[in-house]
Amino acid sequence: MEVVIDCYFDQIFSEMERSSLLSRYKRRALVNYFTAIIQGCAKGEELENTDVCERAVLAALRYHNLTLVENGSICLLGKFHNVLYVAMKLCFDWELRNNEIVSRLLNDIFYCEKTFERIFVGAIFGTRVTHFLSGWKSDFEDREENIRALIYFMDHANSGRLLYSSPASTGKCRFVDVPMESYGQAIPIRVVIQLGSPDILLLLLRYGASSFADGLSPSPLEMVLNKFSELEVEPGQYPPQLVACLRVLLRTVPLVRVNTPSHIADRSGVETVPLYDQYPKFVESNLVPPERSGVSPPELKHLCRCRVRQSLFDNWALPHGIKELRIPQSLREYLDLLAD
Incomplete structure (x- = not known):
């Protein structure tokens, strides 16, 4: 099964255009492709679906890291980076519980972007306006699924005790307090308050979002x-x-x-x-x-x-x-x- 996925990245994916995963429908098509591989391999090799999903996600992470290293530790972006969001959708769809793999995925996203705003925006704004605000269409179906995905990744970030350094914050901060780059480097709680969304505000506070994470005034x-x-x-x-x-x-x-x-x-x-x-x-x-x-x-x-x-x-x-x-x-x- 690993051979099938590695061959895909080495031969087919490498021939695709750099911008091929910029469109949401193309990312979804790739998710569907891997979903079919996961189901087929799990049935053929008598494995759990989540075990096969782990291998698919690891293959995507390996491909991203390989291109990163070959380019002097600078992300090539385009399809080379957006493949991480294909892996993100697979993790969520198959409810992957391997915290080491999901934490590695989050760390790779942050290394290249210095933000997690693409995970947050769909839950905060819904799916219709995110493209106009940040040029990115959410990979999840609707606002409800975006909220469930946000909860999924907040749970994994807490389980992995992940901390991140950001130029917009003093010291290290947790996943829920990482600033959103396209929104003036504001922490998510500020964006939610500006929008006036009490349900998402409650969710972030329940997960430990700080009202003073960025130390800015006004609080x-x-x-x-x-x-x-x-x-x-x-x-x-x-x-x-x-x-x-x-x-x-x-x-x-x-x-x-x-x-x-x-x-x-x-x-x-x-x-x-x-x-x-x-x-x-x-x-x-x-x-x-x-x-x-x-x-x-x-x-x-x-x-x-x-x-x-x-x-x-x-x-x-x-x-x-x-x-x-x-x-x-x-x-x-x-x-x-x-x-x-």
Whole structure:
């Protein structure tokens, strides 16, 4: 079986045009080709489909790495790189569980692109607008499948404890916080907030996305507050999606503090103040509870949630490690940010 796949890359694939995998339908055709090989070889050699899939993915990785080495460790892009997205689709379609292989695939994608935005954009924006935003059509059918694929790769990134260095971030960051190059090097959580998508925001936060991963100002939470400030509507008429984004973010911080203007910080030495000092109307209108604004102390239950989640995050156990805790289901949902 390895001979069949290697011959394909050595003879047929090498003769294809460099841009042959730029179109989504051509990548899908190649996925279908390998799917037929996987099914046929698994049946003929009495193997598990996933075992044959592993060999197909490894062959794609070998081909990519071989062309990379031959070009002085510089990716040739085109079909030589896009074959990784064929391998990515195979991993997802066959639910490949080999973390070593999937981690290697993610590392190879990052080595060449310095971003994972092609995995994120379909889940964030859906499949119709991604081509106009970044020139890339998602390899997955619809937004729902894109979300499932994002979850699949976030799980593998956490299992492999993958960390990445990025020019747009300080130090190393996790898969979920890798900046999106075509979107101003913004971390995914910022893109989601700008779009106003509370369901994806909740998903990223559940997997440990940080509101302070890039250390930039304004923070994602301040971005939401600024959006509310710009609205000229009555408190009860705020956009529901924006309100939902704020509620989700408030579940992740013990107390909301906002940055003071730089000229004030330089003179006074006070870099942050409680939310109530800068946005009192949000507290008075019950948009932000007093326990998060600095008016009242945070609840002990919420402080415990923040501390337990930090411990789980440090041990790469978000969100699935919550299920292992011997606590009532209601508390599990609370820890998993599914309840206020």
